[in-house]
Amino acid sequence: MGTTQLEAAPEPKYWHLKTVLTDALDSEFAVGEILPNERDLAARFGVARATLRQALEQLELEGRLQRRRGVGTTVAPPRMGVAVASNDRDWPGGSADAWQAVDSTVDVPPSAVAAALETAPDTEVNVLRRTRVSHGQPVAAELLYVPVGPAPDLTAIDAASGAARARAVVRELQRLGLDGEDRAVELGSARADDAKELDRLPGAPVLVVTTRYFSRGTTAAVSVATYRADTCRLTFGDTAGVEIHHAPQTRAS
Amino acid sequence: MGTTQLEAAPEPKYWHLKTVLTDALDSEFAVGEILPNERDLAARFGVARATLRQALEQLELEGRLQRRRGVGTTVAPPRMGVAVASNDRDWPGGSADAWQAVDSTVDVPPSAVAAALETAPDTEVNVLRRTRVSHGQPVAAELLYVPVGPAPDLTAIDAASGAARARAVVRELQRLGLDGEDRAVELGSARADDAKELDRLPGAPVLVVTTRYFSRGTTAAVSVATYRADTCRLTFGDTAGVEIHHAPQTRAS
């Protein structure tokens, strides 16, 4: 990374800076390597720290950098592919399911979820908290809403620890047949609780996957899963595997 | 929206500000309504404009606000559901396909695409530019890569306008049977050309959907589609329709 001067340009400085840094990352840095700190980088490029940060923020959004307070800025590995839906049934808790039950309560769901579940607005449902780990690091936090109606009464194990109870609910759920599922993906920002689970700061960009599971003509469960947008590439369909390399979206115009 | 003072809090001001604004949007503003300008808002909340902007940026990221330079900040409508994959075959150009061919060239694809297409790194392929419009506004810009090999030779219409040629390529593609498809979704930022097509500034957050179309055992086409992350909720699966209301991800902890 040279000590290149930023000459006058019609495009914003931070944008130009971003492309310069992108090229540098491609050619001169290895994954995991630590970049100079923000004050030094800003000085080196002759811009204010805020401007430099604007460029770094975008690069982090694109999954090229990872920044940690108190530590520094490092070059991020390519995003990992995370299978969200495959051809085989993935009723919650199925086979190679990487989800880990964390906790369980009974509560009134958000109105949006209640609508999807087709329950009355103030009906209580099972609320399971689960975490997904991939390649050794947390990639997603989920809230799974399961109506108490169709499932057998679970009050017997109400006293059990949240996690054990969560697993029990999932087991019951698996007894039902799965007719189909329905997914939506949108951009969001991590709530404080999700952020903690994902080892990020609140407000970090996440991909919110809302899934409705259908069984016997009704909605048997609704899952709201938030995936780390910086480290994850969500995969759908047949061959979830093959690696698409870095940065499909990083070239300048 | 009151003239509430921001009292001392352990959480960042912009975060608190965001929740205050979110509540105000829910209770006191109608879709399309214009907010006071940033300088007034900042003064009203007793913060610097940069801090106010940090809150507005997050709200825009979450699809709650829409900001346009020279115009103002307005309350955004709920995100629209955009069907990305349904049960029926959606070979490019099929039935209710909302894609509009814009242009067509022959060029060497990015190495990542070449790898997915299983072509040699420097092989030229058809590159189609398409746009997707939903509810009257542009929601996605796509680059469709189609190897020249399997399709009939199209040099005959090379002279035709780009758009006409693009449609011809799609027609040829439809003749092949579709064995399956493979999708990945990740967060990106809009390149300058895509941004223009999407009526956004460069760097705007987008959901990048990479699709591989399989036919006769090989990859017949690769599509890289960038959807506006602020206005779109990507839907997959059976019932693409049903509306999940606003803000699955906006409550404070």
Added chain:
DNA sequence: TAGTGGTCTAGACCACGAA
């Protein structure tokens, strides 16, 4: 031309992690 959001600056202090 007036008003809006977008960019940029040069500081300051804070919260966190590691030594």
Added chain:
DNA sequence: TCGTGGTCTAGACCACTAG
């Protein structure tokens, strides 16, 4: 304790839109 990224300020000017 020190160095890092995270937050915040109070300005300035620019680019764009609309009247």
